[in-house]
Amino acid sequence: TGGHTTEILRLLNCLSESYSPRHYVLADSDKMSEAKIHSFEQKRTETYSKSQFTLDRIPRSREVRQSWISSVVTTLYSMLYSLPLTYKRKPDLILCNGPGTCVPVCLSAFLLGLLRIKRTIIVYVESICRVETLSLSGKILYYFSDYFIVQWPDLKKKYPKSVYLGRIV
């Protein structure tokens, strides 16, 4: 969704072409991100000639302020889509920054890792908006990610296993 997409594209912008092909996963209800992604990838071809990327959609895992219990159900439903997708793409790296959509994707990758089907490195970057508290996605993925990056020092203190690099977007 909007803010998350803008932040993640800023992060992607600095990555070399080793990070290719890129597979974007969006929530089905997201209307704005696709255009931003195309625009980003288009711009990238100015520097790197070819740009390889795919774009897939899965059901949105949670609405803002949706209750805990129903969120578990909707997230499991999204996993019915994210699991075969992650199995198909078998990514070496997952990079995400907190929209609900990242939870089923990361959990799917984590599961495929446990089942020894594909070991994916999961890197989570908490949004710059999160200064003192983690988002719900962050609270969950703190335990499932390989690297958990925060952008403010208070969070580093509260979540000692996190990585603090300062403000990166």
Place this chain on the structure above:
Amino acid sequence: FRFKDSLAEDLQSADLVISHAGAGSCLETLEKGKPLIVVINDKLMDNHQLELAKQLHKDGYVLYCNCSTLVETLQSMDLSALKPFPPGQPEKFASFLDKVLGLQ
């Protein structure tokens, strides 16, 4: 004026921006080097939006008030006391990732 694709042009020509506490609005404004007053709506506010606005204010980058104190803030503000907002450093992220993936 309801929904433009981008406010970039308007931002560029503005001398002062008064905005809600959405992260995108705040950061975009600060990155363009425009003075910013963030207005918090206590009733609608999602607490997490408040975190960033508070921190930006604490660090001296923005002024902040609520709907009822906006006029007073406009009358007594000293925009020269606002500090310039340093850009984020995504290159640090790229270096970090290259290193952990063994790409360096």
